[in-house]
Amino acid sequence: DTAVSQTPKYLVTQMGNDKSIKCEQNLGHDTMYWYKQDSKKFLKIMFSYNNKELIINETVPNRFSPKSPDKAHLNLHINSLELGDSAVYFCASSQDPIPSTDTQYFGPGTRLTVL
Amino acid sequence: DAKTTQPNSMESNEEEPVHLPCNHSTISGTDYIHWYRQLPSQGPEYVIHGLTSNVNNRMASLAIAEDRKSSTLILHRATLRDAAVYYCILRAQGGSEKLVFGKGTKLTVNP
Numbered sequence: 334d335t336a337v338s339q340t341p342k343y344l345v346t347q348m349g350n351d352k353s354i355k356c357e358q359n360l361g362h363d364t365m366y367w368y369k370q371d372s373k374k375f376l377k378i379m380f381s382y383n384n385k386e387l388i389i390n391e392t393v394p395n396r397f398s399p400k401s402p403d404k405a406h407l408n409l410h411i412n413s414l415e416l417g418d419s420a421v422y423f424c425a426s427s428q429d430p431i432p433s434t435d436t437q438y439f440g441p442g443t444r445l446t447v448l
Numbered sequence: 449d450a451k452t453t454q455p456n457s458m459e460s461n462e463e464e465p466v467h468l469p470c471n472h473s474t475i476s477g478t479d480y481i482h483w484y485r486q487l488p489s490q491g492p493e494y495v496i497h498g499l500t501s502n503v504n505n506r507m508a509s510l511a512i513a514e515d516r517k518s519s520t521l522i523l524h525r526a527t528l529r530d531a532a533v534y535y536c537i538l539r540a541q542g543g544s545e546k547l548v549f550g551k552g553t554k555l556t557v558n559p
Binding site for chain 2: 337364368374376377378381388389423425427432433436437438440441
């Protein structure tokens with residue numbers, strides 16, 4: 334069974350559209366994350382949720398809105414897509430309440446291409 | 449989170465040991481040293497972490513210098529499947545939940 338899954342794997346869309354990426358984890362973890370990896374391969378945190386509550390928001394444009402219907406899911410909705418949003422988006426989860434020692438488990442990524 | 453410095457790339461031959469260095473001269477006494485790797489077209493995966501003592505697990509070993517200003521990830525027998533970008537990340541006790549990724553070291557394993 335896949336621990337952290339994301340759908341879709343690939344997403345190609347036009348500028349200005351609204352799209353969503355879904356993430357689910359079956360590890361029973363309390364904390365979930367969204368990371369973005371740009372064309373230069375830099376990986377950066379976007380959001381983090383703990384038990385459905387937002388705990389990290391890294392100056393991401395408000396066109397990006399994470400939604401956590403329950404602690405096993407963290408979806409990412411993006412409004413008015415721009416060319417610069419093209420990237421690979423990774424979902425992750427972790428359980429250890431002590432950040433300095435926790436392990437994060439990543440999904441396979443969603444490659445978003447905005448035309 | 450304190451900064452780390454890693455070589456941009458390294459090469460190894462299959463079935464030989466690989467030593468991946470990481471410098472973290474500004475590490476504080478309670479920073480943990482974590483290693484993650486990212487195989488091509490996959491999400492990052494956890495490799496190992498430690499504080500002061502050397503650590504071993506089924507994937508790798510982590511050797512931490514006595515002054516903690518550097519560490520080395522050791523893959524005892526590299527396989528083609530170990531070709532990946534390896535990231536050395538410091539995590540502060542009481543710090544943020546986020547992982548701060550640098551550029552990492554791209555490891556190429558030659559058959």
